[in-house]
Amino acid sequence: MKSTVFLVAAIVFVSANFELTAQAKKPKRKPNPVFAPIKDDPKLPRVLLIGDSISIGYTLATREFLKGKANLHRIPTNGGPTTRGLASIDAWLGKSKWDVIHFNWGLHDLKYMGPNGENLFPKEKGGKPQVPLAAYEKNLEKLVVRLKKTGAKLIWRNTTPIPPGSKGRYVGDSLKYNEAATRVMKRHSIPTHDLFTISKNRMKELMLPANVHYKKEGSRVLGKDVARAIVEALKK
16 A cells, blocks of 8 residues: 555656656747837937737837837737727826827737637638627727827828738728728828738738738838838928
8 A cells, every 4th residue: 555655656756847847948938029128218209009910020120210210119919909909008008208109900800700709710600800890990989089198199000901811811801991990090180001002012022821910021111111101200
């Protein structure tokens, strides 16, 4: 009986040590430099980027092209759908003064979800948009009203296209959501930065196949154009 107890204890001890060793050997994921806090140059204007993984992809390039022209910050996470924006916008804006805010929501709103919250679930099997079009427009209206209270110059960046074959997203939906966003921006006289057209015209060159995301050079192209739009806004 004692030998059995000792044997079980030994097995547990060895197993625990094996798991600890495996965890110790597992490399830690390096923090994404996109989210690293930046130190402001007090002589330069302050700019905030709000957006999902597309904006995450072009943040560093935009910062590079704005070097010596603006302090470029971004929200510390993926902006997700408008519902996340509504829940987080006050924290993202903080109490700091912003001179320009370049913002977007869309690709997460229009993506299809399953009945139990399954991500990127095909509509052919019953998937539904995470935020339906009408709700998206209403949410965007509320977000714009909040952003205007900052006194910053606002730039709406329209939602980029969906390549054929993209999982859980469908060609043409970006246009529908952009039309809704255009109505909101016109009501508030907010200019639109058109990255949809750039991406659509150069899709094979800039974007990954069957994927809403961009090649490294594609994100750099977007970042350069975002920087241009921001500089133009700062001059006005």
